[in-house]
Amino acid sequence: MKNTYFTPGPAELYPTFYQHLQRAMDEQIGSISHRSQQFRDIYKFADEQLRTLLAIPATHGIFFTGSASEVWERMLLNCVEHESFHLVNGSFSQKFYDYANDLHKHAHVLEKPFGEGFDAADIEVPAYAELVCLTHNETSSGVQMRPADMHKLKRKYPKKLFCVDTVSSAPYPDLDFNLIDSAFFSVQKAFGMPAGMGIWIANQTCLAKAERLQKNDSLTIGAHHTLPTLWKHYKTFETPATPNVLYIYLLGKIAEDFNRIGIDNIRKQTEEKARMLYKFLDSSDGYAAFVKPDRHRSQTVIVATTGSPDRVKSPADVIKVAKTANMIVGSGYGKYKESQIRIANFPAVSVDQVAALIKELQK
Amino acid sequence: MKNTYFTPGPAELYPTFYQHLQRAMDEQIGSISHRSQQFRDIYKFADEQLRTLLAIPATHGIFFTGSASEVWERMLLNCVEHESFHLVNGSFSQKFYDYANDLHKHAHVLEKPFGEGFDAADIEVPAYAELVCLTHNETSSGVQMRPADMHKLKRKYPKKLFCVDTVSSAPYPDLDFNLIDSAFFSVQKAFGMPAGMGIWIANQTCLAKAERLQKNDSLTIGAHHTLPTLWKHYKTFETPATPNVLYIYLLGKIAEDFNRIGIDNIRKQTEEKARMLYKFLDSSDGYAAFVKPDRHRSQTVIVATTGSPDRVKSPADVIKVAKTANMIVGSGYGKYKESQIRIANFPAVSVDQVAALIKELQK
Structure with missing residues (x-):
């Protein structure tokens, strides 16, 4: 698969x-x-x-x-x-x-x-x-x-x-x-x-x-x-x-x-998927959006903190579990590998795929 | 095709x-x-x-x-x-x-x-x-x-x-x-x-x-x-x-x-195909090898003069005729477009394909 x-x-x-x-x-x-x-x-x-x-x-x-x-x-x-x-x-x-x-x-x-x-x-x-x-x-x-x-x-x-x-x-x-x-x-x-x-x-x-x-x-x-x-x-x-x-x-x-598709639709779809991801991160106990102010939150590369003492899973755990469901999540950059994951939100992934990822991360 | x-x-x-x-x-x-x-x-x-x-x-x-x-x-x-x-x-x-x-x-x-x-x-x-x-x-x-x-x-x-x-x-x-x-x-x-x-x-x-x-x-x-x-x-x-x-x-x-295949074989095949091409050019009335001394003749890019007053076909003619047989021959470089063609002799073309090209050029 x-x-x-x-x-x-x-x-x-x-x-x-x-x-x-x-x-x-x-x-x-x-x-x-x-x-x-x-x-x-x-x-x-x-x-x-x-x-x-x-x-x-x-x-x-x-x-x-x-x-x-x-x-x-x-x-x-x-x-x-x-x-x-x-x-x-x-x-x-x-x-x-x-x-x-x-x-x-x-x-x-x-x-x-x-x-x-x-x-x-x-x-x-x-x-x-x-x-x-x-x-x-x-x-x-x-x-x-x-x-x-x-x-x-x-x-x-x-x-x-x-x-x-x-x-x-x-x-x-x-x-x-x-x-x-x-x-x-x-x-x-x-x-x-x-x-x-x-x-x-x-x-x-x-x-x-x-x-x-x-x-x-x-x-x-x-x-x-x-x-x-x-x-x-x-x-x-x-x-x-x-x-x-x-x-x-x-x-x-x-x-x-x-x-x-039209650039306006591409942008709207990007924002919709980003909204789904940030909403999940903001409401989740296991993850937190790394960037706080809305205006600075990337719409295309969403960074989440995980694995800190009060969180259940480490980034490595999250990446491993997602992989068993054939979803490849990015690791944090450089030294942030230990505490963060990165989720790309590019046009190649659909709303349904993002929804499926969120479901997997929720587990 | x-x-x-x-x-x-x-x-x-x-x-x-x-x-x-x-x-x-x-x-x-x-x-x-x-x-x-x-x-x-x-x-x-x-x-x-x-x-x-x-x-x-x-x-x-x-x-x-x-x-x-x-x-x-x-x-x-x-x-x-x-x-x-x-x-x-x-x-x-x-x-x-x-x-x-x-x-x-x-x-x-x-x-x-x-x-x-x-x-x-x-x-x-x-x-x-x-x-x-x-x-x-x-x-x-x-x-x-x-x-x-x-x-x-x-x-x-x-x-x-x-x-x-x-x-x-x-x-x-x-x-x-x-x-x-x-x-x-x-x-x-x-x-x-x-x-x-x-x-x-x-x-x-x-x-x-x-x-x-x-x-x-x-x-x-x-x-x-x-x-x-x-x-x-x-x-x-x-x-x-x-x-x-x-x-x-x-x-x-x-x-x-x-x-x-082995690098020795690749080199031998390259030389064999080059020999075929130079032999054809040297013996042909319609073409001449551009480079004369053997030791300076490229084994991988063979340049031929054509289209000079005593030759039947111009480079453009040669390229056109070869194309009708689904063979794409290179034009001369820069201003030599008017008088030369270039034939690449890379491993991707076989002895048979070179033989077929020579047959086509002979016509």
């Missing part, structure tokens, strides 16, 4: 994934040239579907990388001459900040404890920060930052570039790309695909910055996947190097499926 | 690919955690199979990137403080050199015209070059450099790091990894997989260099996929970021299939 993966990525494959893969194999998509019209049509299709799904305006390009982690590096190399600013409240926002330090950028940071969230009112962006790095959904702690707060912040600092990590939440967050200069995600989360590809959305302001930095002899914007090179090839729906043609094809197909 | 792809990458999928993919889907490999024992076993298996296939000693680690092009950048960032040296005789060796310039390295170059090859005797490595960048197989022009020449060169310059691009030839070249410090390839060529992953082999001398450069405040070795981070995670068969778990699984399985 197949398992249902409630893990926060890699995660459950989207139900239509298998038929798209079969069709791709039938059409020999794995063998076609990335310099062929057939590939350009595949890129164009994925671009159109993602553009519709996420309301991406013509000012922004859509590019493919090896992972979302790679985008952290590309964003910093291409768009920061001296200073970046990072909101850090978990392991992944921390890594974005670490990358800035590794690249010898002057990285400013505003930190909050693991599990706590940011509101626009908390934040003062340092005067010389060129890029503001936000994380919509901290996969490690299950904390979200509301798009409304991001938009408010950008309006307060209109001259700074804003970049949003939506790795484990896209297409859920309703970002206004008239305000957000760049965002990125990976395919193995809410898009229900195997891991191995990152998606980078960036606008012409980012491109202009990269072009300016490229002329500066005292720094490098890198050699591979620079924004100017990506953009140049993007104009004809090509890529500088051989891309993951198969995954781009599959992503386009799944984005099309999402568009058929 | 399915096509047979004789294109130099993306290329024909290896015949066992489909059954491995089916099994991966049955086992839900696309959903498993990259922090699980199941993944570590998959990485370990791929590592063991590649190690056997390519005779990689324990001094070298095996890492996964988004593409082979990414490795150009990683190699230069991690292993060059000031100066690199490049042999350039086609578009891909040129790109490796371009990357060095983009990263502001002092890049030395020895150039030969498109279609000509290098021998050890031609080459004097500049005194301060830290890294010698060789291309075993120029995918654009069908020129190879013999491993014996590479080994001779390294013996002459034992203190310099040697890195070999084997993108469109591995596992064919019999590199002596006691002499070669680093090599890399991508999976969509001779391994018969869809594009989207690069393989980077590098030894402890490369690692030591990267660790030394990392302490140098005046440069950066990058933030993503640095050699020290890759190696640290590699010790437990993990990766710094979420890798392409599915492709690593498939690569391990195909390498295992290659090992069952």
Whole structure:
């Protein structure tokens, strides 16, 4: 019997994934040239579907990388001459900040404890920060930052570039790309695909910055996947190097499926399942939602505390019991393995599957 | 009816690919955690199979990137403080050199015209070059450099790091990894997989260099996929970021299939098919092998001139006619589209399929 993966990525494959893969194999998509019209049509299709799904305006390009982690590096190399600013409240926002330090950028940071969230009112962006790095959904702690707060912040600092990590939440967050200069995600989360590809959305302001930095002899914007090179090839729906043609094809197909359902419905279903999970956690004796304020509770990665002295089951117990019912629950991140579980709430799992999981956790 | 792809990458999928993919889907490999024992076993298996296939000693680690092009950048960032040296005789060796310039390295170059090859005797490595960048197989022009020449060169310059691009030839070249410090390839060529992953082999001398450069405040070795981070995670068969778990699984399985056949047999079959193709080109009125000296003729990407005034068919004609027989032949690279075709000779195409192609080209 197949398992249902409630893990926060890699995660459950989207139900239509298998038929798209079969069709791709039938059409020999794995063998076609990335310099062929057939590939350009595949890129164009994925671009159109993602553009519709996420309301991406013509000012922004859509590019493919090896992972979302790679985008952290590309964003910093291409768009920061001296200073970046990072909101850090978990392991992944921390890594974005670490990358800035590794690249010898002057990285400013505003930190909050693991599990706590940011509101626009908390934040003062340092005067010389060129890029503001936000994380919509901290996969490690299950904390979200509301798009409304991001938009408010950008309006307060209109001259700074804003970049949003939506790795484990896209297409859920309703970002206004008239305000957000760049965002990125990976395919193995809410898009229900195997891991191995990152998606980078960036606008012409980012491109202009990269072009300016490229002329500066005292720094490098890198050699591979620079924004100017990506953009140049993007104009004809090509890529500088051989891309993951198969995954781009599959992503386009799944984005099309999402568009058929409608982004509003996808978001509503996500919220409904999240409500079910938080309601269960809030009313349960054996579990507690880790994140308390409603506005900071992730809708896509729900983190629960369990295994503390007054709770019956340890995370390991919970994961083991769920597994006997063919449900794979995520462990807590890093040292939180001992006290937490993580439940992914991506479009690939249905209301019924979430209900079944809750029933199992209740036992 | 399915096509047979004789294109130099993306290329024909290896015949066992489909059954491995089916099994991966049955086992839900696309959903498993990259922090699980199941993944570590998959990485370990791929590592063991590649190690056997390519005779990689324990001094070298095996890492996964988004593409082979990414490795150009990683190699230069991690292993060059000031100066690199490049042999350039086609578009891909040129790109490796371009990357060095983009990263502001002092890049030395020895150039030969498109279609000509290098021998050890031609080459004097500049005194301060830290890294010698060789291309075993120029995918654009069908020129190879013999491993014996590479080994001779390294013996002459034992203190310099040697890195070999084997993108469109591995596992064919019999590199002596006691002499070669680093090599890399991508999976969509001779391994018969869809594009989207690069393989980077590098030894402890490369690692030591990267660790030394990392302490140098005046440069950066990058933030993503640095050699020290890759190696640290590699010790437990993990990766710094979420890798392409599915492709690593498939690569391990195909390498295992290659090992069952035996690397000697794979090499012999490759040479037999190459002999058939060159014999046909050399004896044909309608075509000519582009590369003349035997020792520089690629065994895996055979480039033929056609469409010159005295030839009957243009490359476009040849490609069109082959396509009607469900055979996809590669076009010449870049501006050579007008006068050349490229025929990939990877393990995925059999002696019979090559014979059938020759028959078709003869018409």
